Structure formats: structure tokens, C-alpha cells
Amino acid sequence: MHTKQLPSFRDVLGHFASGVTVVTGTDEHGPVGFTCQSFSSLSLDPPQIIVLPGRSSTSWPRIAAGGRFCVNILADHQGDISTTFATPGIDKFADVAWTRSPSGLPRLDETCAWLDCTVAEVHPGGDHRIVIGAVDDLGATLHTRPLLFHRGHYAGMTGLRHRPAR
Structure with a gap:
């Protein structure tokens, strides 16, 4: 007898x-x-997002101490940036172009979009933390496609058509 x-x-x-x-x-x-x-919109009114940093993250406590963070939504050509920022123990900003957001946070160049947030709430979530961010400022770049992650690999979107959601 075989067990599945x-x-x-x-x-x-x-x-x-x-x-x-x-x-x-x-x-x-x-x-x-x-x-x-692990990022998602949470509320349109008031504008809020959620991010879920791992409990073992050494970067999140450093960011949380300041009470503010910027979410940079990567474009389809930024897989190398994703890999760099996922690597512990290196200077992640050494070879990455960035400027300051209106509130002074690091905003990576050439992303699809960015959101400046204030930490509103932090909750336990298994091996992650559930961070609710109140959106203070935001911006987007037209005609860029997002970087996707699917089944262990980066992917871009092909055939993306912009049309209003219903």
C-alpha cells in the first residue's frame, strides 16, 4: 500500500x-x-498597509525603533536588489541607488511605487510580526511592471494590461 x-x-x-x-x-x-x-494593503480609509517581518529579522528592530518605514515596491528588473536586501551581514546600500523620501527615509530608485509609513501597531504572528503601517505619503512610477516571486523564482509580468478593477 502506497501512502500519498x-x-x-x-x-x-x-x-x-x-x-x-x-x-x-x-x-x-x-x-x-x-x-x-509579505506585504498587502489593509485599508483605504484610513490608508493602511501591513508588512510581516520575520521574528528573526535583525533589520526590523532597527527600523521599528525609529517608528517609521518606507515600503519600496520593486520593478521587474530589480531581482538583484531583492537578493541583496535578503542577504544578512552585508552593507545592503553599498551599490544601490537611492534618495530620501519626503520624510527622510531611504527610497530606492527605479521602483514601481513607494509608501512612507508610521508604525501604527505591531502584533505577534507565529514566526513573523504583523506590522500595521499608517500611510503618510506615497508615489508611483507609470509604465513599470512589478517584480513577482513564484515557486522559488523571480518573475515579471507579461501581457499586463491596465484597466480599472470592478
């Missing part, structure tokens, strides 16, 4: 394509950031 091997939780969730962001902030040592796929 069930896929792992991680394998199943890998079938859901997600956008890729880099969450940035500053502390007394300078700019800090990390790659974060």
Missing part, C-alpha cells in the same frame, strides 16, 4: 505569486532595510 506524500505548507503557498518589496528605514548607524514578500 502531501506537499509541504511552504510548497503549497509557493503557488501564490507575490510582489516583492524592500522595507527601509534609518537608525543611528544609517540606512537599513530588508526584502519582504
